[in-house]
Amino acid sequence: MITTRGRQLIIDGEPRVIFAGEVHYFRLARDEWRDRLVALRDTGAQAVATYIPWVVHELPDGRIDVTGETADWRDLGAFCDLAAELGLLVIARPGPFCMAELKNEGIPHRVYGLPGVVAPGWRGAPPPTRDLDYLAPAFLAEARRWYDAVLPVLAERHHDQGGPVIAIQLDNEIGMLAWVSNSPALTEAVAADWRAWLAVQDRLGRHPGLTGSEPAAVLRYLADPPADAALAVADDLMRFCRDRFRRYTDTLAGWVAGHGLATLPLLINIHGTGGGRGLTYPIGISQLLGTWRNRPGTVAGSDMYLGDLTVGNVADFVLGNVFAAATAGPNQPLTALEFEAGDGDYGQDLGALVPPEATALKTRLAHALGNRLINFYLFAGGTNPPLDTDPDLPGGDGIDRIAFTGEEHGFAAPLGPTGRPSRTLPALTEVITDLNRIEQRAAGMVPHADLAYGFVADHYLTEYRVPDDPATRDLQDELARFRGFGPRQILARALVLGGYGLAGVDLSPHDDLDRTDPRPIDQAELPERLTPAGHPVLALVSGRSLAAVTQRLLADYVAAGGRLLLAGALPVLDELGRDCRLLADALTITVGEPLPDQVVDRRGRTRSNHPTVRLDPATTGLTRPEVAVGFAQPLRHSEATVLVRTTGGDAVGLEVRHGAGTAILLTTDYPCDLAVYAALLDRLGVRPRYRTDASDPGLVVAAMISPDGGDELVQLINVAPYPIETSVWRAAELMTPRPITVGARSAVLLQ
CATH class of the missing domain: 3.20.20.80 (Glycosidases)
Known part of the structure; x- marks a missing residue:
């Protein structure tokens, strides 16, 4: 069997x-x-x-x-x-x-x-x-x-x-x-089915231009929506x-x-x-x-x-x-x-x-x-x-x-x-x-995890867009820049190459799927939902748009004692590009406009603008030179600890308390300095269970552990083009009596 x-x-x-x-x-x-x-x-x-x-x-x-x-x-x-x-x-x-x-x-x-x-x-x-x-x-x-x-x-x-x-x-x-091919199947039968789905989901109100229920009329609206409905049409079609x-x-x-x-x-x-x-x-x-x-x-x-x-x-x-x-x-x-x-x-x-x-x-x-x-x-x-x-x-x-x-x-x-x-x-x-x-x-065994990593499934509802619609294009293009991995994929690399084990948690609700599921919903068979008890520390990447329900989930998570590292942008819009600052308001943060990549000088000339940022050594304990970034979203909070500032003095890295929890907000694409990201997570109380002291990047720590914690397997996987020498610790215990060398493009299994 x-x-x-x-x-x-x-x-x-x-x-x-x-x-x-x-x-x-x-x-x-x-x-x-x-x-x-x-x-x-x-x-x-x-x-x-x-x-x-x-x-x-x-x-x-x-x-x-x-x-x-x-x-x-x-x-x-x-x-x-x-x-x-x-x-x-x-x-x-x-x-x-x-x-x-x-x-x-x-x-x-x-x-x-x-x-x-x-x-x-x-x-x-x-x-x-x-x-x-x-x-x-x-x-x-x-x-x-x-x-x-x-x-x-x-x-x-x-x-x-x-x-x-x-x-x-x-x-x-x-x-x-x-x-x-951006070519969803759109027939009268599909259109009639879509309208019926909208009714069940109580979403017809998102489409005031959809009048009548004749399949031909619904298809005309669905296949060629008016400009002010294109975002909502694409979003509801993908769902x-x-x-x-x-x-x-x-x-x-x-x-x-x-x-x-x-x-x-x-x-x-x-x-x-x-x-x-x-x-x-x-x-x-x-x-x-x-x-x-x-x-x-x-x-x-x-x-x-x-x-x-x-x-x-x-x-x-x-x-x-x-x-x-x-x-x-x-x-x-x-x-x-x-x-x-x-x-x-x-x-x-x-x-x-x-x-x-x-x-x-x-x-x-x-x-x-x-x-x-x-x-x-x-x-x-x-x-x-x-x-x-x-x-x-x-x-x-x-x-x-x-x-x-x-x-x-x-x-x-x-x-x-x-x-x-x-x-x-x-x-x-x-x-x-x-x-x-x-x-x-x-x-x-199961994969070992040091912290949770948020997956916003609805950030990936981008497979379709109404052709030539600028609003959908702009929203989806910004999502593609930030979602999942972070701008320039920095946060993802910093955690994976920093030795952290990650457990995914889906932050998007799927009530619409459950509402139309012909099978009885068995809560015990559904994916785990975000809670401070199950996920004490959460890393998440977001762009400027994030659904209201997910913003509220994150605010409640921190208030209840969760510890959040949010990289990318603090959301100010919902999934349809409408103003939505639920998370920022809960954290009592004022969000500024991202620094532009072009400015007009006093003589009216357009010049390129290259933002730079610097860690605050007094709060981070790290001394680093100022670095160029491609994105910087200023934040203001009267009592937050400032971790990163732009050269102009704007805060783009804050640590803020909310309820019983803490949030670190890094609203810039700070370079992939592994020690910097380790320091941020250390402030949230998380360190890798399996730690190395390699001086060069390239090692991935891939660990499995038995459910009762009595057995474990640790693989050091070197994806770098050079050998890496390291010692390995399990918590405070040294696992390798002598430093070991993991050859270029090879792996070592520790048992």
């Missing part, structure tokens, strides 16, 4: 950490399956994962072949049986969407011709991607037919019946295509889409249950990284958090492509996991459903090469952050077979194969298209082997 409990993955009564590799049976000749699966098993992996593409198994006449009747490589059951024979478990990913460079993202061509499936976007514009309306009845009817064909094969091999199948992923990267995505995955989950697979974990793949960074990854979390909220047994999984792991993006990796965990219930462990494992040359153009140790470092970090299933994607490349000739597609589309990468696929994989191992394979084998040795201890 397979269950999820206490952030653990339990298989046959034992907590497990499962390593898997993605092998696409449909891109291999049947006589190649064994070779690739043996190679996967030899790394130490315990499972194989694979997409099961609809477009591959459906024939031109509409029949669906999953038994190998028309081509032996289509025999899905035989592939699963071979995996079981070799001792591998199976993670099934049957779509309907698969992506994986497949034609139409894995959807058969004919589906796009069905009525209502392809939905226009803003102002009736056709979608620029192969997206479709997930809840279009014609699409759901065909998707049901696909699931009814493939699920029986998996049900026959259910782990509880002695088979290898341990989990099923529902669709893939839901909502991603609409986000990246509504969270509900739609949940209804879609609930529908798929119902089909899975109908085939006797209800007891298997259901997986949701989160999308969102780009350009080697994870700054937009939380948009995917925000879009999809409703699909696992209040659904024990449904588990979110990351899909991160960061390339190399460096001081520049290691905080992206950590916070991506921390933010996902913040939206999970107490019995929903983290997973990594597409864990980048290749050398980065995805386009076969040598535009990038990722060093082999990057995969090992990211694996160690993901393991320590609580991921209990890690699927290395793509483990083995292969060949894209030709599509069967379709008489309805004369001339084809320039390539007659199932995908658009040419004949071969998976150029960057540890095993290339022909099975040739890359330089990544030995590093992958080594790290899996090392972590398997500590599986029995690690599987029951």
